[in-house]
Amino acid sequence: MSENSLNPEEKGQEEKEKQAQTRAGHRGRKQQRLKQLYPKPQQTTLQCIHDRSLKAVVIGLGYVGLPMAVEMAQSGYQVHGIDIDAGKVAKLRAGHSYIIGIEDEVLQTLLEANRLTAGTDYAAVAGADVIVICVPTPLTDKHQPDISYISSAVGGMTPYLQLGSLVILESTTYPGTTEEHVKQPVEAARGWTAGEHFYVCYSPERVDPGSVHYGVKNTPKIIGGSTPACLNYGTQFYGSFLNEVVPVSSTTVAETAKLFENTFRSVNIALVNELTPACEQMGVDIWEVLQAAATKPFGYMPFYPGPGIGGHCIPIDPIYLSWAANRQGSELRFIELADATNRQMPEHVVQRATALLEQRGRSIRGARVVLAGMAYKKDIDDLRESPALDVFRLLSVAGADVVFTDPMVPVFRQDDGSMLQSRPASPELWTWADLVIITTDHSAFDYQEMADHAPLIFDTRNATAGCNGDNIVVLGQPERHDYGRAQSLVQEKVAERETGDGYGES
Numbered sequence: 001m002s003e004n005s006l007n008p009e010e011k012g013q014e015e016k017e018k019q020a021q022t023r024a025g026h027r028g029r030k031q032q033r034l035k036q037l038y039p040k041p042q043q044t045t046l047q048c049i050h051d052r053s054l055k056a057v058v059i060g061l062g063y064v065g066l067p068m069a070v071e072m073a074q075s076g077y078q079v080h081g082i083d084i085d086a087g088k089v090a091k092l093r094a095g096h097s098y099i100i101g102i103e104d105e106v107l108q109t110l111l112e113a114n115r116l117t118a119g120t121d122y123a124a125v126a127g128a129d130v131i132v133i134c135v136p137t138p139l140t141d142k143h144q145p146d147i148s149y150i151s152s153a154v155g156g157m158t159p160y161l162q163l164g165s166l167v168i169l170e171s172t173t174y175p176g177t178t179e180e181h182v183k184q185p186v187e188a189a190r191g192w193t194a195g196e197h198f199y200v201c202y203s204p205e206r207v208d209p210g211s212v213h214y215g216v217k218n219t220p221k222i223i224g225g226s227t228p229a230c231l232n233y234g235t236q237f238y239g240s241f242l243n244e245v246v247p248v249s250s251t252t253v254a255e256t257a258k259l260f261e262n263t264f265r266s267v268n269i270a271l272v273n274e275l276t277p278a279c280e281q282m283g284v285d286i287w288e289v290l291q292a293a294a295t296k297p298f299g300y301m302p303f304y305p306g307p308g309i310g311g312h313c314i315p316i317d318p319i320y321l322s323w324a325a326n327r328q329g330s331e332l333r334f335i336e337l338a339d340a341t342n343r344q345m346p347e348h349v350v351q352r353a354t355a356l357l358e359q360r361g362r363s364i365r366g367a368r369v370v371l372a373g374m375a376y377k378k379d380i381d382d383l384r385e386s387p388a389l390d391v392f393r394l395l396s397v398a399g400a401d402v403v404f405t406d407p408m409v410p411v412f413r414q415d416d417g418s419m420l421q422s423r424p425a426s427p428e429l430w431t432w433a434d435l436v437i438i439t440t441d442h443s444a445f446d447y448q449e450m451a452d453h454a455p456l457i458f459d460t461r462n463a464t465a466g467c468n469g470d471n472i473v474v475l476g477q478p479e480r481h482d483y484g485r486a487q488s489l490v491q492e493k494v495a496e497r498e499t500g501d502g503y504g505e506s
């Protein structure tokens with residue numbers, strides 16, 4: 001039958017069939033082309049690990065991404081970092097590190113050898129065998145997981161992914177994220193299948209900022225894959241430059257393990273934080289209790305009280321876990337209780353500080369208070385979620401004249417947007433204060449000098465253990481002596497003020 005002899009309805013039907021055949025033909029040819037282009041993925045990828053010709057891209061060059069990029073580059077891989085922060089990229093390219101523990105010389109050596117490069121453009125993903133995503137995972141204003149940075153990184157890289165590439169998510173996140181927000185969007189956008197045309201893993205970063213014992217290389221690396229082939233590639237990759245890799249059965253197990261580790265910390269810190277005011281009231285020294293308990297050689301792990309929790313992990317990760325459990329109808333009450341207990345600590349610190357001043361005849365209103373340490377943790381420069389920020393805020397609201405000193409943090413932004421500079425830690429600063437609150441136990445502080453000059457110290461970290469001075473009060477500890485010397489020093493300070501000494505007015 002000739003085409004001309006068909007009626008319009010039959011012609012339409014024939015056209016549809018032709019189009020369907022063409023589409024099926026395209027699909028078949030695409031699958032065939034994929035197979036031709038990438039016939040034996042595992043063999044090809046393992047070879048590029050073996051001969052170190054593998055090229056890696058790290059997306060997000062912060063506390064987690066930069067050390068990981070450096071470790072990969074030092075092991076012989078060619079690494080390109082992508083960050084949306086052009087300032088960080090410029091510093092990196094100039095060989096200037098902005099992360100404690102990464103020395104400029106290390107960066108410069110890698111840059112000169114062309115093993116480490118950096119930029120802001122996702123097009124660099126086109127040349128990569130492995131892409132590691134290390135972007136932030138904060139909480140939204142509503143205290144819920146914010147995975148928008150992950151989605152934005154996945155959206156940015158997907159058009160450039162090459163066949164056979166391995167995508168590893170390292171950002172801390174709730175179970176299901178890797179499958180729902182990494183694997184599925186790539187499969188949908190590229191028409192690929194994970195485990196065949198590309199590979200997907202989740203491997204949480206467990207870095208302990210400031211630690212001199214554990215870094216990227218000697219911290220065991222948990223990894224889960226979307227398929228056995230994905231896990232195999234990821235395990236081979238990390239195993240080629242890290243001391244120990246711990247494969248688990250799925251990406252969700254790896255995601256949950258990371259959240260559980262930090263939830264374990266949050267809950268145990270909350271337990272000692274809850275005990276702290278109770279010990280103060282019972283007249284028991286919590287530090288001595290903890291020291292004694294820590295002599296048990298099994299079944300115990302020490303945690304210590306403090307002014308609260310901070311950083312990008314402990315205050316946030318448990319909320320990711322409880323959110324994920326809640327959406328499946330489970331309630332994780334320990335997490336909520338621990339979060340509330342830990343968040344009460346800054347208030348307890350300020351209440352105690354207020355009481356200590358009042359016992360010495362001084363009101364918190366107008367009192368000169370120095371916060372020693374703004375970083376959330378000893379010997380690092382990270383201010384994120386730092387409890388010292390809350391202590392600072394609460395003291396200001398109470399009308400205190402608050403300044404801070406921190407050898408690692410030169411400046412911080414106050415709630416009103418203004419910048420406050422760190423004061424140099426010196427006898428003049430300690431003498432100026434009515435009260436010094438030790439909020440971070442940095443090694444650089446000279447605690448005995450502080451005790452020799454400050455009229456009153458409230459130590460929330462037990463950093464002054466071993467220092468002499470009855471002007472020291474430690475969180476969770478009954479006061480050392482009567483207020484004798486401290487009281488007279490505070491009174492002297494008030495009298496001096498009336499004649500005007502003028503140090504460090506804020």
Ligand SMILES: NC(=O)c1ccc[n+]([C@@H]2O[C@H](COP(=O)([O-])OP(=O)(O)OC[C@H]3O[C@@H](n4cnc5c(N)ncnc54)[C@H](O)[C@@H]3O)[C@@H](O)[C@H]2O)c1
Pocket residue numbers: 059060061062063064065082083084085088134135136137149152153156170171172173205206207208209311312313
């Ligand atoms: N800091 C830690 O101690 C620590 C430890 C373990 C795990 N983690 C987890 O690692 C992840 C990263 O944390 P971090 O501390 O490195 O954060 P960070 O803020 O120090 O670094 C993240 C970097 O990602 C960049 N970025 C954001 N969106 C981007 C995008 N779409 N494309 C490219 N770059 C982008 C930011 O500019 C920033 O430089 C988080 O999920 C965190 O929970 C952090």
